[in-house]
Amino acid sequence: MASKNIFVLDPYHKDAIALLQSTPGLDLVLPDDPRRSQWRAEADGIIVRSETHITAADFEAASRLKVVVKQGVGVDNIDLQAAKSAGVAVHNTPALNSEAVAELSLALALSLSRRVTDIDRRIRKGERVIRSQALGLSLFHKTVGIIGMGNIGREAAKKWAGACQSTIIGYDPVAPQDVWQDIPHRRVKDLKDLIRESDVVTLHVPLLPSTRGMIGATELELMKDNAILINTARGGLVDEKALLGALKQRRIWGAVLDAMETEPPTLDAYSELLELDNVILTPHIGASTIENQSNSGIAVVKILLSVLAN
Ligand code: NAD
Numbered sequence: 001m002a003s004k005n006i007f008v009l010d011p012y013h014k015d016a017i018a019l020l021q022s023t024p025g026l027d028l029v030l031p032d033d034p035r036r037s038q039w040r041a042e043a044d045g046i047i048v049r050s051e052t053h054i055t056a057a058d059f060e061a062a063s064r065l066k067v068v069v070k071q072g073v074g075v076d077n078i079d080l081q082a083a084k085s086a087g088v089a090v091h092n093t094p095a096l097n098s099e100a101v102a103e104l105s106l107a108l109a110l111s112l113s114r115r116v117t118d119i120d121r122r123i124r125k126g127e128r129v130i131r132s133q134a135l136g137l138s139l140f141h142k143t144v145g146i147i148g149m150g151n152i153g154r155e156a157a158k159k160w161a162g163a164c165q166s167t168i169i170g171y172d173p174v175a176p177q178d179v180w181q182d183i184p185h186r187r188v189k190d191l192k193d194l195i196r197e198s199d200v201v202t203l204h205v206p207l208l209p210s211t212r213g214m215i216g217a218t219e220l221e222l223m224k225d226n227a228i229l230i231n232t233a234r235g236g237l238v239d240e241k242a243l244l245g246a247l248k249q250r251r252i253w254g255a256v257l258d259a260m261e262t263e264p265p266t267l268d269a270y271s272e273l274l275e276l277d278n279v280i281l282t283p284h285i286g287a288s289t290i291e292n293q294s295n296s297g298i299a300v301v302k303i304l305l306s307v308l309a310n
Helices: 014-021 034-042 056-061 080-086 098-113 116-124 151-164 191-197 217-222 240-248 290-309
Strands: 004-008 026-029 045-048 067-070 089-092 143-147 167-171 200-203 228-231 254-257 279-281
Touching: 004 014, 004 034, 014 026, 014 290, 026 034, 034 056, 045 290, 056 080, 067 290, 080 089, 089 290, 098 116, 098 151, 098 200, 098 228, 098 254, 098 279, 098 290, 143 151, 143 191, 151 167, 151 200, 167 191, 191 217, 217 240, 240 254
Parallel strands: 004 026, 004 045, 045 067, 067 089, 143 167, 143 200, 200 228, 228 254, 254 279
Antiparallel strands: none
């Protein structure tokens, strides 16, 4: 391959960088290199995460650019239409994050059900927490309602069934009929039925006009008293004002949120929510495991190299 200019615009795992560095014929510019800002004029290929936004103006200016590869699923930070018009290939790594995100959704729900973060906080404040005041909720043998039967939803179903022997019910009017043949589950046609029946409601859909606000005041009202809501998908799927009201009134056991309208979540944006002990927030860390960052980073580099080789 003739020498190619590769710009890594966002931080990547060291294994991905090592693979790039060991590949002959690449002139590599890393995120902290002052030459980073020259990517529009010089790059043959770029790799990004969610931080860098690639606009129509960028594609217009980037005359040498052949390929953009992004780690992860969502490509909402890249103007796909402009990429197409400019003849630039855009790739992502859709299924690779699934294990990690599904794992986090269970970890958060189990932490909330057993009050782990709340009790830990109280101990750190010097409080003597006695067991009778630390009663949790068991998630063993409960019904888990999965909204969105894609890559992450399927992984979550397997983990719930395996770890907690959960009964799985799923709602996904868009997925093909055979999508979950390998997972024992019951398909529910009406979202409201899923919400009424579930002890855990877990969101694994993209943010679309059809999914925005799909969990609002009406849906929260339908949830079981001790139900847990998990959103590791996207902010905007849940009406945050309605959720705050439901949590304050203790309508449900609680909610765990790795995806918020404002990310990363701050005290300024979520002061009222953060006063509550029945919610756990994390700043979109679903994919953030050492293993996933290494595997996904290497996959990104391999895609980039294969596109540039053709
Ligand atoms: P996917 O495309 O594999 O699956 C999405 C599923 O949602 C599909 O089966 C689709 O049929 C279904 N769907 C679409 N519209 C629907 C609707 N109106 N009702 C019900 N189902 C509907 O995507 P995925 O990889 O499983 O990702 C799921 C979500 O997780 C996305 O929002 C993604 O952005 C998010 N995500 C979050 C993190 C994180 O760090 N927290 C990481 C990766 C992905």
